[in-house]
Amino acid sequence: MSNESFPLKLEGGDVPMVRFDRVTKQYGDLTVLDSLDLDVKANEMVAIIGPSGSGKTTVLRMLMGLELIDEGVIYVDGQPMTHMEKNGRLVRAGQKYLRRMRSSIGMVFQQFNLFPHMTALQNCMEAPVQVLGLSRKEARERSLELLKLVGLDDKMDQYPARLSGGQQQRVAIARALAMRPKIMLFDEVTSALDPEIVGEVTQVIRKLHDEHSLTMLMVTHQMGFARDISDRVCFFYEGKIAEQGSPEQLFDNPRNERTAMFLSAVLEAD
Amino acid sequence: MFDWRWDFTIEILPRLLEATGNTLIAAGLGYLIALVLGLVFALAQRTPYRLLTFAVRESIEFIRSTPLVLQIFFVFYVGPQFGIRLSPWTSGMIAIGLHYASYLSEVYRAGLDSVPKGQWEACTALNLSVRRTYTKIVIPQAIPTVIPGFGNYLVGIFKDTPMLSVIGVTELFHAATSIGAETYRFLEPFTLVGAIFLAISLPAAMLIRRFEDWIRASLGMTKLHAKD
Ligand SMILES: Nc1ncnc2c1ncn2[C@@H]1O[C@H](COP(=O)(O)OP(=O)(O)O)[C@@H](O)[C@H]1O
Ligand SMILES: [Mg+2]
Numbered sequence: 001m002s003n004e005s006f007p008l009k010l011e012g013g014d015v016p017m018v019r020f021d022r023v024t025k026q027y028g029d030l031t032v033l034d035s036l037d038l039d040v041k042a043n044e045m046v047a048i049i050g051p052s053g054s055g056k057t058t059v060l061r062m063l064m065g066l067e068l069i070d071e072g073v074i075y076v077d078g079q080p081m082t083h084m085e086k087n088g089r090l091v092r093a094g095q096k097y098l099r100r101m102r103s104s105i106g107m108v109f110q111q112f113n114l115f116p117h118m119t120a121l122q123n124c125m126e127a128p129v130q131v132l133g134l135s136r137k138e139a140r141e142r143s144l145e146l147l148k149l150v151g152l153d154d155k156m157d158q159y160p161a162r163l164s165g166g167q168q169q170r171v172a173i174a175r176a177l178a179m180r181p182k183i184m185l186f187d188e189v190t191s192a193l194d195p196e197i198v199g200e201v202t203q204v205i206r207k208l209h210d211e212h213s214l215t216m217l218m219v220t221h222q223m224g225f226a227r228d229i230s231d232r233v234c235f236f237y238e239g240k241i242a243e244q245g246s247p248e249q250l251f252d253n254p255r256n257e258r259t260a261m262f263l264s265a266v267l268e269a270d
Numbered sequence: 271m272f273d274w275r276w277d278f279t280i281e282i283l284p285r286l287l288e289a290t291g292n293t294l295i296a297a298g299l300g301y302l303i304a305l306v307l308g309l310v311f312a313l314a315q316r317t318p319y320r321l322l323t324f325a326v327r328e329s330i331e332f333i334r335s336t337p338l339v340l341q342i343f344f345v346f347y348v349g350p351q352f353g354i355r356l357s358p359w360t361s362g363m364i365a366i367g368l369h370y371a372s373y374l375s376e377v378y379r380a381g382l383d384s385v386p387k388g389q390w391e392a393c394t395a396l397n398l399s400v401r402r403t404y405t406k407i408v409i410p411q412a413i414p415t416v417i418p419g420f421g422n423y424l425v426g427i428f429k430d431t432p433m434l435s436v437i438g439v440t441e442l443f444h445a446a447t448s449i450g451a452e453t454y455r456f457l458e459p460f461t462l463v464g465a466i467f468l469a470i471s472l473p474a475a476m477l478i479r480r481f482e483d484w485i486r487a488s489l490g491m492t493k494l495h496a497k498d
Contacts, residue, residue, distance in 0.1 A: 064395050102397050113392035117410050126406065127396035179396060 008085050010078040017042040017183060017215040018063065023072035025058055025239075032058045034239035035072065040217060042182075045209050047226035047247070048219045050236030051262060056219040059236075060185040063217070064107045065098050076101055077182065103131075106176030107185040110192055112168045114160040120147060120171045121156040124178045132179065139178070146174040150204050166197035170204055177208075184208070186218040198222070205229070223266055227251050235259045272457065279458045282449050286462050289445035294470075296362065296441055297428040303367030304427065305420075308374030312382065315375075333372040339433045341365045346437040362434040370427050377419035381412030414486050421478030425471055442466060 006021060018040040025033040032055045040046050048056045062069050065081065073090060074082045081101040083090040093101065114123050124143035128134045134142070147153045150170035160168050169189055176184060186205065190198040202225050208214055209229055220226050226233055227247040234244040235256070243256040254260040314326045333341065346361035356364070385408050393403040432443030446459035 066391055066394055099397055102395070105395075107395040109388060109392065111386075111388050113386075113388035115389070115392070115407055115411075127398060130399070130402050130406075131397045176395070 006073045006080075006083075006090055008088070008090060009080065010075050015078040016040055016075070017044070017077055018217070019075040020059070020063075021073045021075065023062065023074060024070050025055075025062060025067075026070050032239050033062070033069070036240060038234065038241060040183075040215055042215055043213050044232065045216045045218065045230045047230035047233045048217060048236060049221070049223070049226060049233060049262070050242075054236040055239040056236050057187055058239075060107065060187050060217060060219060063183075064105055064185060065102045068092075076104060103179065104182045105185065106179055106181035106183070108169070108172050108176050108187065108189050110188045112160070112165075112172045112192070114168055114172055114175070116160050119157050119159055120152060120163070120174075123160070123171055124175045127175070128178050143174065143178055146177050147171070149177070149207070150174045151200070164197060165193045166200045169193065169201050173201075173204055173208075181214075183215045183217070186216065186220070188219050188221060191221055202229075221266070223251065223263070235262065237262075274457060275455070278453075278455060279462065282459055283462065285449065286442060286445055286459065286466065289440060289442045290466055290470075292439070293428070293431050293441040293443075296359075296366070296431045296434055296439060297424075299363055300366040300370060300431075301424055301427050303363060304370035304374050304423070307367060307371035309378055311371055311375035312378035315379065316382070330372040330375055333369055338366065338369050338430055339436060341369055342433055342437055358434070358438045361437060362439045366427060366430065366434065369430075370423055373423055373426075374420070377416050377423070378412075380419070381416035382408060384415040385411045414482070417478070417482045417485055421475070421482065424478065425475055428471065428474070429467065 010016070010019060016039040018038070020036050020038040023033055023036045024031065036055075036059070038059070048059065050056055061067055062082075063074060063076075069082050072082075073080050079101065080090055080093070081098070082093055084093045084097045085091075114120075115126070118126065121140070121143055124146060125136070125139040128139040128142060129136060132139075144153055144156065147156050150173055152167060152170055152174070155163060155167060155171075160171070163171065169192075173189075189205075190201050193201065202222070205216075205218070206229055209216065218226070218230070230247055232244060233247050233250045234241045235250065235254075235258070236242065237258050243250060243254060243259045250259065251263065254263060311326055311330060315323050317323060342362060342365040345365045346356065346358065349356055349361065389407060389411065390403065393407055398407070431441050434441055435444035435447060438444070442463055446463045449459040450456045
């Protein structure tokens with residue numbers, strides 16, 4: 001990759017917490033992210049909306065480092081994440097470096113992905129003990145505090161199969177928070193849930209947003225929630241941001257024809 | 271019609287029971303080798319090294335497409351041509367261990383594949399090490415899937431131990447053949463061999479099913495086998 005035009009690190013007064021710099025991701029012939037640029041400020045809550053297949057999940061997966069990008073560089077807190085510096089140039093990040101960079105990011109998945117053979121508490125404690133090297137006592141205290149935050153401290157000894165979808169998703173949020181990330185990623189965390197329990201999960205996210213300093217990227221189909229809670233909304237279309245702006249601007253006065261079409265289709269379906 | 275002699279039966283029983291011990295050792299040892307090697311084969315196929323993956327894949331295919339008895343012969347008789355001289359027991363354990371490792375590796379593979387992709391991704395997102403991901407998250411979840419296959423091959427390796435007699439491993443079948451050669455009586459020794467195999471296989475199969483249910487229950491899953 002000829003990456004002379006990508007800085008080794010971001011400096012200056014206004015370094016974003018996350019920067020996608022001309023990021024491209026392809027699966028075979030399919031370009032899923034097309035030279036994407038995206039900045040997210042520290043403590044900003046960005047909602048990502050768009051039609052199915054537009055690359056919303058892919059944005060989060062690339063930032064989490066679950067897969068490699070094909071072109072461009074992702075920066076986290078000013079440091080390159082997908083790449084690292086070597087002899088004054090950027091080269092692809094090694095596993096060790098990637099792991100270090102990943103530690104500031106947490107992700108919550110659509111399908112929860114809790115460990116089914118571990119209780120809620122064990123799910124939360126596993127990584128803090130194994131990865132951060134906390135003592136079991138410290139990890140337990142931290143996990144209990146977070147289970148309390150999501151309103152499930154009374155369910156700490158339950159296995160996931162015994163919990164409702166909403167409860168499982170709240171445990172998954174607590175599990176991600178137990179690693180003390182600076183950035184939290186939510187990928188349609190309510191779309192596998194029954195409509196009547198969506199609220200218990202969105203409430204937790206709202207609480208996180210109001211009471212904790214976290215940078216959040218949230219892919220969602222819930223336009224009302226996105227409008228309510230986010231600082232900025234990005235509308236994705238074919239691997240690019242077709243339009244972005246404040247919730248009021250984007251939902252009330254979409255400038256892009258595709259945004260308008262998408263919104264009217266979604267609102268009609270509700 | 272049958273000329274069954276009970277005194278002869280009782281006379282040869284101790285010798286056959288002693289050989290049964292060897293059969294059990296051969297099956298157990300061979301199975302242990304197969305369990306370890308099978309896991310190595312399965313994991314080797316999941317590495318990003320194309321050449322290694324290819325070599326392991328093809329070797330497994332080769333072993334699975336040729337008869338066990340031939341492999342036993344091969345290790346024992348062809349080895350010395352290359353200056354490798356192995357005892358019947360050593361050759362036998364290598365051959366049967368390798369043979370069953372290639373079958374067990376497929377069971378491991380199916381087990382690992384049965385764990386949803388989301389589990390791996392959750393581990394990556396939490397920064398768990400590869401080792402920890404396997405030992406604490408993936409393998410425990412693969413166990414219910416692999417137990418039936420493991421059980422079948424355990425019984426299978428036990429039933430295949432008579433093939434070791436071709437290179438002179440003194441297991442049950444070998445003992446019966448020797449008795450036949452010495453006394454010209456075949457009815458009693460071979461009937462006893464069959465009975466002994468049956469007496470071990472049937473309860474073993476039942477225990478394996480029980481074990482499977484127990485594992486599933488302890489992982490909070492439903493039972494597969496009704497108690498009857
Ligand atoms: N592992 C993969 N292999 C091939 N194609 C993929 C893979 N992951 C995603 N895609 C494709 O990439 C496109 C974007 O996917 P995704 O980011 O999941 O979309 P969204 O979340 O906006 O619905 C889709 O067309 C999807 O089929
Ligand atoms: Mg998606």
